[in-house]
Amino acid sequence: MKRNKLRELLRAGLPTLGTRVQSTWPSVIEAIGHTGVYDYAEFVAEYAPYTLHDLDNLCRAAELFEMSLMIKVDYEGRTFTAQRAIGSGFHSVLFADCRTPEDARDFVKAVRPETPEDGGLHGVGTRRFTYMGYGGSAEYVQALRDIVIVLMIEKKQAVDRLDEILSVPGIDMVQWGPADYSMSVGHAGERAHPEVVAAQKKVFETCLKMGIPPRAEIGSPEDARRYIDMGVKHFNLGVDLSILYQSLKRHGEGLRELLG
Numbered sequence: 001m002k003r004n005k006l007r008e009l010l011r012a013g014l015p016t017l018g019t020r021v022q023s024t025w026p027s028v029i030e031a032i033g034h035t036g037v038y039d040y041a042e043f044v045a046e047y048a049p050y051t052l053h054d055l056d057n058l059c060r061a062a063e064l065f066e067m068s069l070m071i072k073v074d075y076e077g078r079t080f081t082a083q084r085a086i087g088s089g090f091h092s093v094l095f096a097d098c099r100t101p102e103d104a105r106d107f108v109k110a111v112r113p114e115t116p117e118d119g120g121l122h123g124v125g126t127r128r129f130t131y132m133g134y135g136g137s138a139e140y141v142q143a144l145r146d147i148v149i150v151l152m153i154e155k156k157q158a159v160d161r162l163d164e165i166l167s168v169p170g171i172d173m174v175q176w177g178p179a180d181y182s183m184s185v186g187h188a189g190e191r192a193h194p195e196v197v198a199a200q201k202k203v204f205e206t207c208l209k210m211g212i213p214p215r216a217e218i219g220s221p222e223d224a225r226r227y228i229d230m231g232v233k234h235f236n237l238g239v240d241l242s243i244l245y246q247s248l249k250r251h252g253e254g255l256r257e258l259l260g
Helices: 005-012 026-035 052-063 078-088 101-111 138-146 156-160 162-166 178-184 194-210 221-230 240-259
Strands: 016-021 040-043 068-073 092-098 148-153 173-176 214-218 234-239
Touching: 005 016, 005 068, 005 148, 016 026, 016 240, 026 052, 040 052, 040 092, 052 068, 052 078, 068 078, 068 148, 078 092, 078 101, 092 101, 101 148, 101 162, 148 162, 156 162, 156 178, 156 194, 162 194, 173 194, 178 194, 194 214, 194 221, 214 221, 221 234, 234 240
Parallel strands: 016 040, 016 234, 040 068, 068 092, 092 148, 148 173, 173 214, 214 234
Antiparallel strands: none
16 A cells, blocks of 8 residues: 555644646646645546546556645546545545535545445455555555545535534545535625625634634635635645646737737
8 A cells, every 4th residue: 555645644733735637647747746845636537537547547656756646526426436546546535516414424435444333335446556466454444544535615505514514524624615605605706705705714714613624725825825824724726727828828928929
């Protein structure tokens, strides 16, 4: 089993820094690893096309740098995708579209081992993270217990029942989703709407109060200050497609201006 760096940092109460990718090209993961800055990368599988082969290859690249990988999975098909990603070597699963405590319990079961004490649905499989063997050992079971489970809180139903959801055992981290939330309350795209801002404040404050680390997705280091002042210490900085677009636009416009 490979080192789960993200779990180690959470267990130690230390800050974590990740970044997001939509590309399945392993060299993008290697580029992130070469920076020596990021603890993990998140493959945003909810938004990107991919194959099971891609999941294996992304993990191979991350392991060159002892860097963890997180996968963001769709609500539908979540158990299949989460278990196959874990089998490839992903150390964390971010579940989208949590609405109820029942959803949260299902997410945890999808990841945790199928033992009497864990009550999960993840059985034995001879997948990449357990080569060369069939799995099912005590080490295999512990690796499943160590998978970091993250929930997107991005629906009105979830914010309304936030205390119940955060009380479900096994949740390691929460990510706020303003885009989905604004849509779910009838203010699509209005992330600065007072109702959306109030919900965000509630989510972060409740997570901190209940001891569930919240994570903030930010576009620049300057964006982190207000979260740090709240007590947040887990951040995800940027996403490859947006970084590429912004760089191309900025430099292209600069050159166009010189060309007249």
